[in-house]
Amino acid sequence: MKRNGFLLVVMGLILAACVGQRGGGGPIKVGGLFDLTGATSDVGKPYAEGVQGFVKWLNDHGGINGRKIELLYQDYAYEVPRAEQLYTQFVQEGVVAFMGWGTGDTEALRGRIAEDKIPFMSASYSHVLGNPKEAPYNFLVGTSYSHQFFIVMDWILEDWKARGGSGAPKVAFMHHPSPFGLSPWEQGGQEYAKKLGIEARAFEMPRGATDFIPQLSQIRDFGAQYVVFQTVSSPAAVALKNAKSLGMTDVTFICLNWCADENLIKLAGDAAEGTIGAFPFTPPTVDVPGMKEAREFLKAQGSSLEEKGVHYIQGWITMRVMVEGIRKTIEAGKALTGENIKASLETLTNFDTGGVTVPITFTPTDHWGSKGMRLFKVKGGKWQALTDYLYVK
Structure with missing residues (x-):
């Protein structure tokens, strides 16, 4: 008992x-x-x-x-x-x-x-x-990183045409050396670029590198008009400084969300001017x-x-x-x-x-909660809205 x-x-x-x-x-x-x-x-x-x-x-x-x-x-x-x-x-x-x-x-x-x-x-x-x-x-x-990449590729194609560019634009994809870095490229990104007629190549950003001049030199030889970063702000800021030192002023640099932040501007300084950022979340400047x-x-x-x-x-x-x-x-x-x-x-x-x-x-069949984002551009040391919301096509 x-x-x-x-x-x-x-x-x-x-x-x-x-x-x-x-x-x-x-x-x-x-x-x-x-x-x-x-x-x-x-x-x-x-x-x-x-x-x-x-x-x-x-x-x-x-x-x-x-x-x-x-x-x-x-x-x-x-x-x-x-x-x-x-x-x-x-x-x-x-x-x-x-x-x-x-x-x-x-x-x-x-x-x-x-x-x-x-x-x-x-x-x-x-x-x-x-x-x-x-x-x-x-x-x-x-x-998602892939949806961010798709939206950016769509914008690049429209921007290239608006500039009067001939042929297909060339895009360099600079990425963190990790599954995070490769995610948008391996999960549909390279196929989507090809579908749009964009010539794109991936370039790894080695862990612990103090500069990315070798990779940027290869990108310049490739003839890229656009560079898309999938990394965090610290290495992206180093790359932007390197690009400025190499005189790559005719290249448009674009950060997906993890390097599109205030820290990028703080670390890159003047080299961040003109950089475009993908913002699924509105920055505090707005x-x-x-x-x-x-x-x-x-x-x-x-x-x-x-x-x-x-x-x-x-x-x-x-x-x-x-x-x-x-x-x-x-x-x-x-x-x-x-x-x-x-x-x-x-x-x-x-x-x-x-x-x-x-x-x-x-929904039970779709856990991609957000399929839209805005692009911002660094002007005068601040992120300022460049587009309204852009969505996956």
């Missing part, structure tokens, strides 16, 4: 813990993998601060129907094995959703994410992660309603959105979208499980981010 009583007590404690996480009033555990000290920490740190900032702001304002978010996170220093270890740890600790970071680790984890049924929003916009057939529990809030809470939160912290930059609002909005899926699940009276949060996210239609992004839509 005593033994049976003990078992009943244990079962009751387990049930109480489950109810606290899934259906009661306890904290909601969300995992986080951030690069705070690794190869992409220059953009990883402000993104992580944006995720953390939104969670604190939300909790300070009552959480989700009175329930607070408990963000379990660590720095994985852009090391895939470490990411896999931490992911396992946080799942064992009961997270019901996850905020990730890099392409290599997110792609490595996607099979386990599907098995564990944990909705996962990464700062990687690798195209495959938006395909539910390949990654059923991954969701992209930002425009004030939109969706930035209001972040601005007020940072002001109270003695900082500002201008100081933190575009990657901060990127992390903030991504966490906001994940929270919306959690909120919809709770308000529907459903258990707070990964399966139910996934189903709730798949009902988001034209979710308004207040102008920070195009409206976000997910």
